[in-house]
Amino acid sequence: MIGSYGLSGDLLTAVRWTLPALRLAWNAAKRDVAPWWDACSKEAFSAGLDQLARGLKNVTDSRKGKRKGRRVGFPRFKKRGKARDSFRYTTGAYGPAGDRRVKLPRIGRVKVHEPMGALTGRLAEGRARLFGATVSRTAGRWFVSFTVDVERDAPAGPSRRQRAAGPVGVDLGVKHRAVLSTGETVANPKHLAGSLRRLRKASRAYARSKPDSAGRRQRAARLARIHARVAHQRRDGLHTLTTRLAKRHDVVVVEDLHVAGMVRNRRLARAVADTAMAEIRRQLSYKTIWYGSRLEVADRWYPSSKTCSGCGWRNPSLTLSDRTFTCQSCGLVVDRDLNAAVNLRTLVAGSASETENARGGDRKTALARQVPGKREPGTARAGQTGSAVPPRTAARQRLTHAS
Ligand SMILES: [Zn+2]
Known part of the structure; x- marks a missing residue:
């Protein structure tokens, strides 16, 4: 061409x-x-x-026609300040240089916020390899992220403590970040609410400002800073949650994504929750390998919200606004999200005695697949993982440092 x-x-x-x-x-x-x-x-x-x-x-x-998916258009023209400002090193002398320093060709040594000790140590031991460094700017701050191939000693299976804790079902929601089958509710971080309030205020201020004015540029910059802060706080919260789940339990069960529905949905809160869900799954897929646990994904048609976690009775007329699940068969009254989380856990806790009554029919097709890190989804059958994890796993890991 x-x-x-x-x-x-x-x-x-x-x-x-x-x-x-x-x-x-x-x-x-x-x-x-x-x-x-x-x-x-x-x-x-x-x-x-x-x-x-x-x-x-x-x-x-x-x-x-050699490429699947949507038709790819001609690359868009990018301009400094109008797109994501970034550039990338793939050769040359880049990398960590001291405790909180990074060296970048042509720029020199730059101070960063994050300690570089872990990466420096791994590189020195030959347990990590640098593949590139991307320098980018977000909301007036500069970041450098390294693409690193890291050798990790992954445990072959769950620890005794993880087995004792057992599987955990996770229902991800709009209002809360997650409801666990243990009965625990993981709220959105408190500081996030404050940031969201500031975000709304800044958005309004920006919208009211005069086009092409100095005030508008100032407000745009402020808005961008708050947006970046919210994104960071969200990300931090997701990492905290996924690390905890993968570390504490032997199996983590989540719902499958309704990918088609995600695209169609235009409500912001729902869209954010869906994105978070995809990210949580992505993080769990590699963290479960790191910590010797495993990730299971429920079939997308599995009615985790509409099924009674006590007896398996189904309430097909349950709507999104019903916050409580009331069973007309066994009389169980339970929080809707907790009910869903318990159902998800029950999917893998098949051998547990509490699940053995009157629900075989519901369970047959319920587990879609497990997602073992690097393996292609769908290639492993349920019940086969655990020991199938290779003892040493190379994981691509991004370390982000702000300066
Ligand atoms: Zn029931």
Whole structure:
């Protein structure tokens, strides 16, 4: 596929959509189109061109039908300050340099907030390998994240303590972050509510400001800072939750995602909860391997909310607004989310005596699959994991450092 490359109107050269061709064209033109090129690391251009080449390849593959999924369009033009500002190093002398320092080619040593000791130690022992560093800017702060291949000694199976704690069912919700089958409610972090309040206020202030005014730019910056803060607080809360679940229990059971429904849903709170759910599953899929536990995903048609966790009776008319589940068969009255969480746990606690009465029929198709980290979902049958985890697992891990 051939694209055109325009230069000051009079010179129009055709450039093939490949990385070498793009590089050549860039090197020929950079002095004219970007007189400042020398001030930047060549890595920045190189990585940018690499991404462009990949993007263009996706376009051609998509057109030829070699690529599945939605049709890929031509890459969008990016401009400093208008897109996500970032660049990436893949070669050169980048990496941690001292306790709270990072070295970046062409920039030098930069102070960071996060201690680098763990990464430095692993690199020195040869238990980790750097694959790249991405420097990005979010809401006025700079971040560097390393792509690292880390060797980890993963336990072969759950510990005695995890087995004693048993499986845990997790119902993720809009109002609460999660309700556990243990009866525990994991609330959204308190500080998040304060940030959300500030966010609403800042959004209103921004919306009221005059277009193209200094005030609007100021308010946009403030809004972006609060957005970033909320995102960080959410992420922190999710990590805390998933680490705890994977560490404490031998099996973690979550619901499957309604992917189609997620796209359609336009309510913000619901959309946020769905995103959180996808992220929780992603984190659990690797953390369960780290801690010797395992993740189970319930079939997406499994009616965890509509089934009585006491006797298996189903209430097909249960609606989203019913916050309490009332069983008309055994009389159980229980919080809706707790009921769902207990049902999820029951899916794997099949051998437990409390579950053996009158529910075989409901359970047959209930477990969709387990998600063992790196393995393709669906390749392992329920009940086979535990020992199937390789003793040493290479996990890609991103460490983010703000400076
Ligand atoms: Zn019942």
